[in-house]
Structures are given as C-alpha cells and as structure tokens.
Amino acid sequence: MKNKYLAILKDGILYKNPIFIQLLGLCSTLAVTTTVVNSVGMGLAVTAVLMCSNLMISLLRKFIPDQVRIACFIVIISGFVTAVDMLIKAYFFELSKTLGLFIPLIVVNCIILARAEAFASKNTPLPSVVDGFAMGIGFTFALVILGAIRELFGSGTLFSGTGFEITVPGLHDKPVLFFVSSGGAFITLGILIAAFHYLIDKHEEKAEAEDK
Amino acid sequence: MQNKFGASYFLKIGLTLLVITALVAGMLAAVNMITKDKIDENNLSEQNAAIKSVYGEGDIETEEISGDFPENVGKALSVKQNGESAGYCFEVNTSGYGGNIKMMVGINSDGSVRGIGIVEMSETAGLGSRVSDETYLSQYGGKSTTLTVSDIDVITGSTVSSKAIMNGVNAALDAFASTEGSDTATEGADGATESTDASTESTDASTESTDASTEGSDEE
Numbered sequence: 001m002k003n004k005y006l007a008i009l010k011d012g013i014l015y016k017n018p019i020f021i022q023l024l025g026l027c028s029t030l031a032v033t034t035t036v037v038n039s040v041g042m043g044l045a046v047t048a049v050l051m052c053s054n055l056m057i058s059l060l061r062k063f064i065p066d067q068v069r070i071a072c073f074i075v076i077i078s079g080f081v082t083a084v085d086m087l088i089k090a091y092f093f094e095l096s097k098t099l100g101l102f103i104p105l106i107v108v109n110c111i112i113l114a115r116a117e118a119f120a121s122k123n124t125p126l127p128s129v130v131d132g133f134a135m136g137i138g139f140t141f142a143l144v145i146l147g148a149i150r151e152l153f154g155s156g157t158l159f160s161g162t163g164f165e166i167t168v169p170g171l172h173d174k175p176v177l178f179f180v181s182s183g184g185a186f187i188t189l190g191i192l193i194a195a196f197h198y199l200i201d202k203h204e205e206k207a208e209a210e211d212k
Numbered sequence: 213m214q215n216k217f218g219a220s221y222f223l224k225i226g227l228t229l230l231v232i233t234a235l236v237a238g239m240l241a242a243v244n245m246i247t248k249d250k251i252d253e254n255n256l257s258e259q260n261a262a263i264k265s266v267y268g269e270g271d272i273e274t275e276e277i278s279g280d281f282p283e284n285v286g287k288a289l290s291v292k293q294n295g296e297s298a299g300y301c302f303e304v305n306t307s308g309y310g311g312n313i314k315m316m317v318g319i320n321s322d323g324s325v326r327g328i329g330i331v332e333m334s335e336t337a338g339l340g341s342r343v344s345d346e347t348y349l350s351q352y353g354g355k356s357t358t359l360t361v362s363d364i365d366v367i368t369g370s371t372v373s374s375k376a377i378m379n380g381v382n383a384a385l386d387a388f389a390s391t392e393g394s395d396t397a398t399e400g401a402d403g404a405t406e407s408t409d410a411s412t413e414s415t416d417a418s419t420e421s422t423d424a425s426t427e428g429s430d431e432e
Contacts, residue, residue, distance in 0.1 A: 079236030
C-alpha cells in the first residue's frame with residue numbers, strides 16, 4: 001500500500017514530471033519563471049489547485065456523467081483557480097502583482113485537466129490527492145530550477161523579493177538580458193529537458209542492471 | 213437502450229451540471245465574502261502609496277472629481293497637501309508590453325507634471341520593469357506639453373514599456389486640460405506642441421490625434 005503512494009510521488013516528481021517529461025503547461029512556465037519567488041508562487045498555486053480539483057473530481061467521479069465530464073472538470077477547476085486567485089490577492093498582495101495575469105490562466109493549464117482526466121476520474125480520493133500533490137511539486141521543482149537559472153544570469157540576483165536576497169556583483173551590473181526574454185526561457189528549458197532526460201535514463205539503466 | 217436519449221437522460225445530465233456549478237458558485241461566494249474586504253484594502257493602500265510617491269510626505273487629502281476625461285483615465289482626484297491645493301492626480305490605465313499598467317500621475321495647478329507613481333504593472337522583470345525606476349520617471353517632472361518619443365529618454369530594450377508610460381502621462385495631461393481653470397496652462401504649451409509635431413515624423417497616429425485635440429481646445 002505504502003509503495004503505491006511512493007510510486008505516485010516518484011512519478012509526479014521524476015518519471016512523469018509535468019514539465020521535463022510530459023511538457024505540459026509550458027506557456028505559464030516560460031512566462032513566470034523570471035525569478036525564483038515567482039516560480040515558487042506559481043508552482044504552489046498550481047499545486048493547491050491540482051490537489052483540490054483532483055480531490056473533488058475523484059469524489060464526484062461516479063456522479064459525473066461521462067458525456068459532460070470535461071465541462072464538469074473545467075467548472076470545478078476554474079472554481080478553484082478563482083478561489084486561489086482571490087486568496088492570493090488578499091493575503092499575498094506583492095506576489096499577485098507579479099503573477100497577476102497568470103493565475104487565472106491556470107484554468108487552461110493542461111496539467112490540471114490532464115490529471116483530472118487521466119488520474120482523478122479513475123482513482124479513489126486519497127491517491128488522487130497524492131497524485132495532485134506529486135504533480136504539483138514536480139511542476140514547482142521544474143519551475144524553481146528554471147527560475148533560478150534565469151534570475152541568476154538574467155538579473156544577477158537570487159531569491160530577490162525575499163529576505164535572503166543574494167546579489168552577484170559582476171552579473172548584477174551587466175546581466176545577460178537574454179535569459180529574461182522568452183527566447184532565453186525556451187533555450188534554458190530545452191537544455192534542462194535534455195539534462196533531465198539524460199539523468200533519468202542513466203538512473204533507469206542502473207536500476208535495470210541491478211535487477212539483472 | 214432505446215430510452216438512452218430520452219427526456220430523463222437529458223434531465224439527468226442537465227441536473228448534474230446544475231448541481232456542480234451551484235456547488236462551485238457557492239464555494240466562490242464564500243471565498244469572496246472572506247477576501248473581499250482585504251482585497252479592497254490592499255488596492256486602496258496601493259493607490260495611496262502611489263500618491264505618496266508622487267507628493268512625498270505631508271498630510272494629503274484627496275477628493276474625487278468628475279468630468280469629461282479620456283477613456284483610459286480611471287479616476288481623477290483633486291489633491292490638497294497640508295491644506296493647500298496641490299493640483300490633480302489622475303489614475304491612468306495604459307497598455308504596456310506585458311499588459312495593463314496602472315499609474316497615478318500628479319499634475320500641478322500650473323499644468324506641469326508633478327510626478328508619477330506606478331500602481332500596478334506586469335512588465336518583463338529586468339527590462340520593462342525598469343520604467344518604475346526613479347531615474348526613468350523623474351524625467352517627466354515639469355513637463356507640461358503632449359510628449360512624443362523625442363522628448364524622453366526611452367529605456368534600452370523596453371521601448372514599448374517606456375512609450376506606454378509616456379502615453380499615460382499624455383492622457384493625464386489631456387485630462388488636466390479638460391478640467392476647469394487650465395486655459396492658461398494649455399495656451400502656454402501651444403507653441404511647444406507645434407514644434408515637437410514638426411520635428412518628429414515618426415510619431416504614431418494616436419499621439420498625433422491627441423496633439424490635434426490639444427490644439428483644438430486651445431483655439432476655443
């Protein structure tokens with residue numbers, strides 16, 4: 001039983017990582033990852049929505065008629081996204097100023113609908129919540145790595161907007177602005193995807209060798 | 213199976229959707245109830261902070277005024293600082309590179325720009341976001357004529373964001389011109405406006421039209 005949840009967690013964060021492996025929800029990924037703080041904020045917002053929508057859809061999976069399931073999923077997802085949007089505006093106002101536009105767009109983020117369709121509508125509530133959590137953390141993990149690289153080279157800072165801001169002397173004065181632009185985001189993401197696949201493949205080969 | 217597409221089938225689907233949407237709507241109503249006051253409070257304090265960055269310290273009183281303003285002027289406030297009239301402050305919405313930029317533009321009683329405070333923007337971090345820097349915004353201080361690109365130092369790599377701020381300031385100047393008692397200010401600006409017209413041919417259509425409207429109001 002315990003192994004099942006562990007497998008879901010590993011899938012979400014590593015083997016089926018929404019960004020690096022499934023390449024889902026890239027639009028918001030490229031747009032918000034200019035700083036680490038933005039990445040964490042977006043990642044956690046998506047995680048919250050994913051967990052709530054997965055739970056709700058899993059609970060209602062026998063009640064929702066198959067023919068209108070997508071409509072039902074979208075209503076539930078957009079409801080949670082709007083709620084998260086309002087909560088962020090109320091309690092994390094600074095964050096809402098930078099993430100502003102992208103929070104409502106979580107509604108159309110494919111990760112959430114994909115998990116609803118592929119997992120939550122076929123599984124019981126507890127695994128669904130774990131799956132939502134795992135996928136959300138996998139998403140956040142990818143965003144933070146991308147955000148850290150872009151912030152470091154593009155602005156010469158790390159964790160700006162928090163109390164622990166680190167400024168890199170040479171880079172801060174003459175940042176590589178390319179990393180802040182969307183083109184830089186694409187190229188950074190491409191390199192990260194390649195690196196991630198390499199590591200995963202190596203890991204799997206090793207695991208296979210051990211099995212033999 | 214014959215009954216599959218009968219009335220009861222559609223009723224069932226319709227009712228299910230109804231129940232789910234009602235559930236979600238109920239949840240949103242609850243969240244809205246909890247957060248509404250806090251959100252309003254945040255927005256107001258943000259606006260006050262922007263006004264403060266324009267007028268500096270001191271006891272500031274604002275009073276909302278109405279008038280025939282350009283479309284992108286959201287709110288017009290007449291400002292009193294330490295009991296004395298200190299001109300007007302306009303809330304302007306202008307579209308930048310990353311969406312709407314909301315800013316407060318303070319205009320002195322003589323029609324010159326007092327200062328600019330950015331309320332809300334989502335420009336690219338490190339590029340367009342630099343329009344909120346003091347070094348960029350301070351160059352608008354004292355300007356009183358409709359601006360064109362040749363009048364300001366545009367930030368390298370952020371032409372769209374820089375021009376958005378410029379258009380916002382122009383809208384505020386227009387709004388000021390349409391308030392009462394601004395005749396003298398616009399008359400003085402007349403000559404300068406024409407000369408900038410002649411010097412920049414690259415000015416886009418929108419700026420030209422605002423130029424025309426300023427001139428039109430001068431002749432009255």
